[in-house]
Amino acid sequence: MAALLGIVFPVTFPGQGQLPVKLHSRRRSVVKSSSSSDERQTLFNRIAPVYDNLNDLLSLGQHRIWKNMAVSWSGARTGDKVLDLCCGSGDLAFLLSEKVGPSGKVMGLDFSSEQLAVAASRQKLRVRSCYKCIEWIGGDATDLPFDDCEFDAITMGYGLRNVVDRDRAMREMYRVLKPGSRVSILDFNKSNQSVTTFMQDWMIDNVVVPAATLYDLAKEYEYLKYSINGYLTGEELETLASEAGFSSARHYEISGGFMGNLVAVR
Numbered sequence: 001m002a003a004l005l006g007i008v009f010p011v012t013f014p015g016q017g018q019l020p021v022k023l024h025s026r027r028r029s030v031v032k033s034s035s036s037s038d039e040r041q042t043l044f045n046r047i048a049p050v051y052d053n054l055n056d057l058l059s060l061g062q063h064r065i066w067k068n069m070a071v072s073w074s075g076a077r078t079g080d081k082v083l084d085l086c087c088g089s090g091d092l093a094f095l096l097s098e099k100v101g102p103s104g105k106v107m108g109l110d111f112s113s114e115q116l117a118v119a120a121s122r123q124k125l126r127v128r129s130c131y132k133c134i135e136w137i138g139g140d141a142t143d144l145p146f147d148d149c150e151f152d153a154i155t156m157g158y159g160l161r162n163v164v165d166r167d168r169a170m171r172e173m174y175r176v177l178k179p180g181s182r183v184s185i186l187d188f189n190k191s192n193q194s195v196t197t198f199m200q201d202w203m204i205d206n207v208v209v210p211a212a213t214l215y216d217l218a219k220e221y222e223y224l225k226y227s228i229n230g231y232l233t234g235e236e237l238e239t240l241a242s243e244a245g246f247s248s249a250r251h252y253e254i255s256g257g258f259m260g261n262l263v264a265v266r
């Protein structure tokens with residue numbers, strides 16, 4: 001995806017009407033990493049209208065528990081400045097804002113304009129003052145428009161698996177984190193247990209995709225299975241973080257090994 005300067009798309013912010021949001025990039029011309037990144041951007045734009053509801057339905061609401069765990073593992077505290085990378089419709093950003101409070105700051109970054117539009121719409125419906133500290137940014141996880149050592153914590157929920165250049169994304173997270181701070185990366189677990197892999201695939205084939213078919217999104221949700229199969233194991237994620245410079249990294253399996261959360265300290 002070319003995160004080019006000057007691409008502007010409207011994202012509605014509370015009380016300010018429609019504001020143009022620039023897709024930011026620190027580099028003048030970011031060469032397209034690969035067409036599959038564009039395809040993924042299109043995919044997440046397409047599923048944006050039903051994304052939240054299908055997550056609630058298909059995980060029986062469990063994904064909210066997993067996201068709460070990811071945010072807790074991030075170590076975000078009152079007054080912190082934090083980043084939710086690949087924020088999508090904003091679930092983790094909203095949870096982070098409850099942690100940092102009105103005195104803190106939450107940046108939600110995503111390259112899907114439709115997902116960001118849903119996030120901004122959801123924010124407009126929320127009245128607690130903490131939600132006003134969230135800012136939605138159009139950008140690419142592999143080319144963050146932030147300074148070095150800017151954030152006290154980073155979360156990434158179901159994002160890293162979908163990023164084409166994961167090494168670059170991990171190095172960018174390291175760059176923008178303050179020393180001693182954490183990144184908490186929640187995603188499906190690419191299990192070494194064949195029974196877990198079988199059950200994940202079975203659920204996707206026999207529950208998730210049939211449900212998505214009702215919305216004409218079968219292909220988009222079929223991608224889920226292939227993306228999990230092409231993901232990294234917990235051990236490989238720990239190595240990825242270490243090679244990016246993180247001083248420690250631990251991957252925790254949750255929900256019977258269906259999901260996993262990497263916690264790395266800069």
Ligand SMILES: C/C(=C\Cc1cc(O)c2ccccc2c1O)CCC[C@H](C)CCC[C@H](C)CCCC(C)C
Nearest residue numbers: 055058059060062063158200203204220221223224
């Ligand atoms: C929040 C969840 C998934 C987010 C998500 C991530 C992606 O990369 C996608 C790619 C393409 C389409 C959609 C997504 C997407 O929604 C996890 C929960 C939602 C899942 C869709 C449900 C998966 C069901 C599990 C395989 C089994 C759950 C067992 C649980 C104990 C009930």
Ligand SMILES: C[S@@+](CC[C@H](N)C(=O)[O-])C[C@H]1O[C@@H](n2cnc3c(N)ncnc32)[C@H](O)[C@@H]1O
Nearest residue numbers: 044086087088110111112115140141157158162
């Ligand atoms: C499955 S959604 C996760 C959304 C949200 N974090 C959650 O937990 O529900 C993955 C998100 O990652 C975004 N994404 C994928 N690759 C990206 C990239 N290179 N840069 C920015 N966002 C990206 C997609 O647009 C999508 O909104």
